[in-house]
Amino acid sequence: MTPTHVRVAVLGAAALLAAATTAPAASASSASAGQPGPGSAPGAAYKAAHDTLGPQYLTAAQRRLADAKQAEAARTYERVRTLGASGALAGYKLSGGIHQSQKTSYWCGPAALVIAQSAHDEVGGRSQQDAATLLKTNTNGTAWYGININVPNPTGYPMADALNHRLPGAGYVPKALPYTPTATDKTNFKQHITHNTDYDYAIAGNAWEVPGGPHLVGHPNIEIFHWVAIDGYNTDTAAGQVNYLDPVGGVSTSVISWAGSVPKSAHISSDTITTIMGGRGYVW
Numbered sequence: 209m210t211p212t213h214v215r216v217a218v219l220g221a222a223a224l225l226a227a228a229t230t231a232p233a234a235s236a237s238s239a240s241a242g243q244p245g246p247g248s249a250p251g252a253a254y255k256a257a258h259d260t261l262g263p264q265y266l267t268a269a270q271r272r273l274a275d276a277k278q279a280e281a282a283r284t285y286e287r288v289r290t291l292g293a294s295g296a297l298a299g300y301k302l303s304g305g306i307h308q309s310q311k312t313s314y315w316c317g318p319a320a321l322v323i324a325q326s327a328h329d330e331v332g333g334r335s336q337q338d339a340a341t342l343l344k345t346n347t348n349g350t351a352w353y354g355i356n357i358n359v360p361n362p363t364g365y366p367m368a369d370a371l372n373h374r375l376p377g378a379g380y381v382p383k384a385l386p387y388t389p390t391a392t393d394k395t396n397f398k399q400h401i402t403h404n405t406d407y408d409y410a411i412a413g414n415a416w417e418v419p420g421g422p423h424l425v426g427h428p429n430i431e432i433f434h435w436v437a438i439d440g441y442n443t444d445t446a447a448g449q450v451n452y453l454d455p456v457g458g459v460s461t462s463v464i465s466w467a468g469s470v471p472k473s474a475h476i477s478s479d480t481i482t483t484i485m486g487g488r489g490y491v492w
Contacts, residue, residue, distance in 0.1 A: 292446045299444065301406070313463050
């Protein structure tokens with residue numbers, strides 16, 4: 209979606225992917241299940257009151273692939289956590305996405321797609337227009353769910369489908385998040401960014417920032433739907449902090465009025481960015 213649409217007021221995944229590609233079946237996600245209660249995240253009540261997305265579904269192949277990747281991610285994360293605690297690691301590990309500033313106020317999705325793709329194949333300068341056409345981006349932005357794009361066997365998740373189309377064998381899957389991500393959701397995200405970074409892939413994150421909730425660095429306290437590429441983690445904290453590339457960074461203030469305070473790359477708590485993505489999710 210887009211930063212200016214505001215309501216004011218892989219196991220190297222080829223083997224896993226091959227094992228998962230059978231006829232699809234539907235299974236509802238839990239992105240917006242339940243109403244906020246005590247202990248809910250800041251902004252969760254706003255999201256519950258304003259969400260119009262409706263149920264989301266994973267195909268049977270996506271569920272199998274997600275389960276296989278999750279099992280491997282949990283195993284490999286323990287190694288990173290142990291080495292980080294021992295001081296054997298130091299600093300940030302990055303997959304190395306090549307930043308692009310979004311060309312229009314609503315092209316954060318296309319920019320995030322080409323940035324995330326470049327993290328793996330190291331090719332910069334791709335056309336955001338081509339990415340926007342593939343994603344079926346319009347002036348409302350790039351959808352998290354509900355759009356079938358022009359690829360073989362679309363699943364309704366345009367960003368996941370576009371990344372898998374452009375990076376054959378990558379095995380990207382969507383991960384929906386509730387308005388208030390749980391402790392398990394936050395641990396899973398740490399495992400997922402570790403897994404993807406270690407295999408030289410970025411995560412495409414769909415932020416939903418709302419008044420009173422947490423925000424990405426430099427973003428104002430308004431409602432913002434926005435795509436970013438998350439391309440690394442702090443090894444010293446076992447992915448307690450992550451690095452992300454923001455397509456708003458470098459954009460003229462004549463295009464996005466608040467862009468001047470937004471960096472191209474920033475560090476953020478992994479728990480915070482997981483909460484920011486609550487009600488939508490990420491593609492890993």
